[in-house]
Amino acid sequence: MSFDALARAMPAIARLRAYDTGSDKQGARERTRPPAELGSNENPYGPSPRAVEAMTAVLANAHRYPDPDGSALKRTLERRFGVAPAGITLGNGxxxxxxxxxxCFAGPGRSVVFSQYAFAVYAIATAAVGAEAIVVPALPRDHATMPLGHDLEALAAAVREDTSLVFLANPNNPTGTWFDDAALAAFLARVPREVIVVLDEAYLEFATAPGLGPATALLARHPNLVVARTFSKAYGLAALRLGYAVSDPSVAGVLARLRQPFNGNALALAAATAALEDTDYLDDTVARVVADRDGLADALRARGFGVLPSQGNFLMLDAGDRAAAIAQTWYDAGIIVRPMGAYGLPQMLRISIGTRAENERLLEALA
Ligand SMILES: Cc1ncc(COP(=O)(O)O)c(C=O)c1O
Incomplete structure (x- = not known):
């Protein structure tokens, strides 16, 4: 007799769909050697050689727990970005x-505000704690500059008495859209200080648009702001699962109560610290990805496709009713992209920028 665990799950969890990690990567890895993995917004050039060296040095100490505070990494973050270690919280991604x-900040009787077409985990995290999700419609498809982007005015207006948390991403995944520092400052000025505003900067390193800088500059004026960052994207360390939040120390103090001990593993701490120091490698790989993002967007537009403006390391392609067929063509050619059906955009495909050879392979398969 089968056991119906779903019937016993909390209703908000039962209504969720598990996070979609994209196509069967392992299958593709086994079928095509090597597949072009353009579905998860990773850095196609991999980690800095200095990060690999740092990990190798740690391997023989795998029997020891890592530094619980990640203090060397936090000191490096302070040196690189001027952020105080007391306000840094490490995460397993x-x-x-x-x-x-x-x-820590949401739950039953509280609401969480985020945009339509935002990162899927915001909805999962909200449901997981039994809070109400207030999903604010994105800017319209035919918006002049930022189709499907965050509507900051509407997001600020959606904040209610019971709202305790807002999630924003800049640039946003999956759309690639963004807003500038002035728009963020205006948003923060409108949102009550009791509401924690999480600004997810997973892709900030790839942003080149004028007026779009790190939101950590606003922390002193807005202690309710939390900036989330990751080593998974520009730093090429997705396999190690390491991210960090920068906040007011009081927010970090709350997070510390629930954070699992040793959640930043020793390999990740060593690699991230070394990767932060290797600014030449970061600058070089990011510059290549940015140049190819803009080049690939032009090439796809020249072939008649709609492509959203993007400041991430990925593009949103509007393939209309050919989306599924094109994704299949690419898959058969060993090229993995991310269909956007799970985000309610079945006509869209998200393409991560690969190496130049991978991007060319993508265009050739399209022909
Ligand atoms: C906007 C955004 N935030 C956060 C994450 C989570 O990244 P990680 O857990 O690897 O740090 C992702 C991953 O795709 C993302 O797209």
């Missing part, structure tokens, strides 16, 4: 921090 923020 920034994903864990998003969930931890919801666990």
């Amino acid at each position: 920034s994903n864990e921090l998003l969930v931890l923020l919801a666990q």
